[in-house]
Amino acid sequence: MKLQQLRYIVEVQNHKLNVSATAESLFTSQPGISKQVRMLEDELGIQIFGRSGKHLTHVTSAGEEVINISREILSKVEGIKAVAHEHTLPDQGKLNIATTHTQARYALPNVIKGFMKKYPAVSLHMHQGTPQQISDAAARGDADFAIATEALHLYSDLVMLPCYHWNRSIVVAKDHPLAKKANSITVADIAKYPLITYVFGFTGRSELDKAFSAHGLEPHIVFTATDADVIKTYVRLGLGVGVVASMAIDQVSDTDLVCIDASHLFEASTTKIGFRKGSFLRTYMYDFIERFAPHLTKERVERANLLRNQEDVDKLFADIELPVK
Numbered sequence: 001m002k003l004q005q006l007r008y009i010v011e012v013q014n015h016k017l018n019v020s021a022t023a024e025s026l027f028t029s030q031p032g033i034s035k036q037v038r039m040l041e042d043e044l045g046i047q048i049f050g051r052s053g054k055h056l057t058h059v060t061s062a063g064e065e066v067i068n069i070s071r072e073i074l075s076k077v078e079g080i081k082a083v084a085h086e087h088t089l090p091d092q093g094k095l096n097i098a099t100t101h102t103q104a105r106y107a108l109p110n111v112i113k114g115f116m117k118k119y120p121a122v123s124l125h126m127h128q129g130t131p132q133q134i135s136d137a138a139a140r141g142d143a144d145f146a147i148a149t150e151a152l153h154l155y156s157d158l159v160m161l162p163c164y165h166w167n168r169s170i171v172v173a174k175d176h177p178l179a180k181k182a183n184s185i186t187v188a189d190i191a192k193y194p195l196i197t198y199v200f201g202f203t204g205r206s207e208l209d210k211a212f213s214a215h216g217l218e219p220h221i222v223f224t225a226t227d228a229d230v231i232k233t234y235v236r237l238g239l240g241v242g243v244v245a246s247m248a249i250d251q252v253s254d255t256d257l258v259c260i261d262a263s264h265l266f267e268a269s270t271t272k273i274g275f276r277k278g279s280f281l282r283t284y285m286y287d288f289i290e291r292f293a294p295h296l297t298k299e300r301v302e303r304a305n306l307l308r309n310q311e312d313v314d315k316l317f318a319d320i321e322l323p324v325k
């Protein structure tokens with residue numbers, strides 16, 4: 001059994017059983033991967049992948065277990081390399097972050113600016129996507145950190161740490177009827193108009209749906225997007241009332257819109273940062289986490305990383321008052 005073989009089966013699953021795409025990503029040949037996978041299966045005496053002719057069709061139940069353990073082994077190998085680099089090249093390395101557009105556009109710029117100034121030799125890469133894509137990137141090891149708000153059940157393999165609470169604002173054109181109700185707006189008021197907001201599963205969308213349901217109403221959503229700037233663009237076109245994260249309101253570029261605080265209408269959402277359980281975090285990684293959420297000190301993050309499940313992690317931070325953005 002070779003590490004190379006374990007890497008191949010993990011990457012084949014990552015590429016949805018497309019051996020050709022796997023070979024391209026690993027800069028090797030398709031026959032070479034197929035041969036090594038067969039050799040591993042012969043050695044173990046099981047099939048990792050089901051087949052139809054020359055094509056892989058599915059991962060077998062035994063294969064799922066082997067691939068999961070292989071991921072852990074490969075993660076530990078990367079951890080060993082990280083330990084070595086921490087002692088030989090403490091201020092050099094790379095950091096991959098997977099997050100949503102809202103976090104990338106509004107919450108992270110100053111954090112990243114300060115981080116890059118302190119660690120110019122660290123290569124930082126940001127991957128934007130849906131909660132599912134963010135989760136997948138972290139599970140595959142393509143992302144060191146996942147920063148997300150919604151669909152936290154997708155991150156069961158990660159240690160998820162609370163960063164801050166945030167809420168929403170209503171955005172309308174200055175001539176819209178709701179612009180005059182800034183101090184007394186209700187869910188019933190909003191329900192009268194077509195809405196433009198986030199795609200379900202994005203940036204606290206579920207809290208909007210909960211608020212309408214609690215009032216026996218259903219939101220009339222006519223347009224959805226993953227990007228707050230796109231939502232505001234279509235509000236400007238008069239297509240509906242926008243509901244966006246309050247942090248996405250720009251005091252300079254959004255002066256043509258009326259922005260109404262809606263924190264009294266919707267429950268606050270909590271943004272979390274997560275990493276794979278048992279990961280070895282470099283010094284600069286601890287620094288990044290604390291820059292993003294100052295209460296997440298190295299000591300607290302280390303304690304959380306030693307806990308067995310997410311419930312215990314949540315208890316660890318239960319008494320900490322999170323900032324609100």
